[in-house]
Amino acid sequence: MFLPEPRIYREMSVEEAIFKRRSIREYSEEPLRLEDLSQILWAAQGVTNPNRMFRSAPSAGATYPLEIYVVVKEVEGLEPGVYRYIPIDHSLKLIREGDHSYHLYRACINQKWVLDAKANLIITAVYERTTSIYGERGIRYVHMEAGHVGQNIYLQSTALGVGTVAVGAFYDEYVEEVVGCGPEERALYVFPLGYER
Numbered sequence: 154m155f156l157p158e159p160r161i162y163r164e165m166s167v168e169e170a171i172f173k174r175r176s177i178r179e180y181s182e183e184p185l186r187l188e189d190l191s192q193i194l195w196a197a198q199g200v201t202n203p204n205r206m207f208r209s210a211p212s213a214g215a216t217y218p219l220e221i222y223v224v225v226k227e228v229e230g231l232e233p234g235v236y237r238y239i240p241i242d243h244s245l246k247l248i249r250e251g252d253h254s255y256h257l258y259r260a261c262i263n264q265k266w267v268l269d270a271k272a273n274l275i276i277t278a279v280y281e282r283t284t285s286i287y288g289e290r291g292i293r294y295v296h297m298e299a300g301h302v303g304q305n306i307y308l309q310s311t312a313l314g315v316g317t318v319a320v321g322a323f324y325d326e327y328v329e330e331v332v333g334c335g336p337e338e339r340a341l342y343v344f345p346l347g348y349e350r
Contacts, residue, residue, distance in 0.1 A: 154231075155244045157188045159195035165312040174307050177316025178266040180347025184227040185271035189313045191243070193346065196309035197221055197274065197302050198240045205241055210301040213294035218282040219302060219341075222275040222332040226254040235332050248333045260327035261320055261343055270345030275328060276302060277338040299341045306344050316349040 198221055199209045206215060221238040223245065225231050233252040236245040257275075258268035267273055276299055284291035303319050310317040320343040328340040 154236075154247070155242065156191035156194065159192050159199060159243070163312055167308065170308040170311045174311045176318040177347075177349055178318050178345075179350045180266070180269050180271065180316055180345070181350045183271075183348045184229050185315070185346055185348070187228055187230040189315055190223070190228055190231070190272060190346070192313060193274070193306060193309050193315065194221065194223070194238045195243060196305045197276075198238060199243060200240050208240060210298060210305055212298050213283055213291065214286050216283040216286060216291075216294075218278050218280060218295045219298060220277045220279065220334065220338060221302075222248070222277065222334065224253050224257050224273045224275065224331065225271075226252050226273075227271045237332075253331055256331045257328065257343070260331055261323040264320060264322070266318060266345045267320065267343065270347045272346045274306065274342075274344040274346065275332050275340060276342040276344075277329070277332070277334050277340050279335075279337050280339065281337060296341075303342055303344070310346065314348060315346055317344050317346050319344060 196209055201207050201209050223236045225233050234250045235248040235253055237248055239246055261267040278295050280295055283295050325340050
């Protein structure tokens with residue numbers, strides 16, 4: 154499913170988004186708008202040049218070891234399910250149907266904001282993409298890249314009035330099972346998304 158095109162120019166400056174950025178754990182009942190989810194995904198890993206080589210977050214040697222999944226609970230115009238973000242054409246690929254937010258909540262040690270969110274982003278890593286070039290040091294580069302992506306998610310969410318919080322406390326294998334990722338992928342981060350109350 155192709156996503157709405159990202160908007161490049163907005164009213165909130167980067168400086169204002171940095172100033173206002175906070176971890177938000179309480180969300181309204183309002184469904185997440187598809188265009189807002191699209192914008193946040195683009196900020197996380199979207200392609201930023203015509204030859205499709207570079208993305209919104211830096212990556213050591215442009216190896217791009219990260220994958221982003223979305224566990225959708227309530228997003229306008231999108232059926233509940235688990236999706237994988239495809240940066241090259243800014244689209245979502247359905248991995249499994251249905252609302253899996255309760256299972257993700259359990260995998261995240263019953264953190265209420267994971268269950269209350271209208272969607273959750275899950276960042277996984279395929280370490281081999283980077284370590285095959287940089288050896289063991291590539292592990293560090295993958296973690297640095299995850300931090301870059303996490304900050305982009307925070308700042309873009311802030312600019313849109315979407316609340317989020319970085320979640321690192323979870324059972325890795327359970328999260329990986331929920332999103333249905335490949336055996337070479339490792340879960341690194343979960344970001345619940347919902348409009349601030």
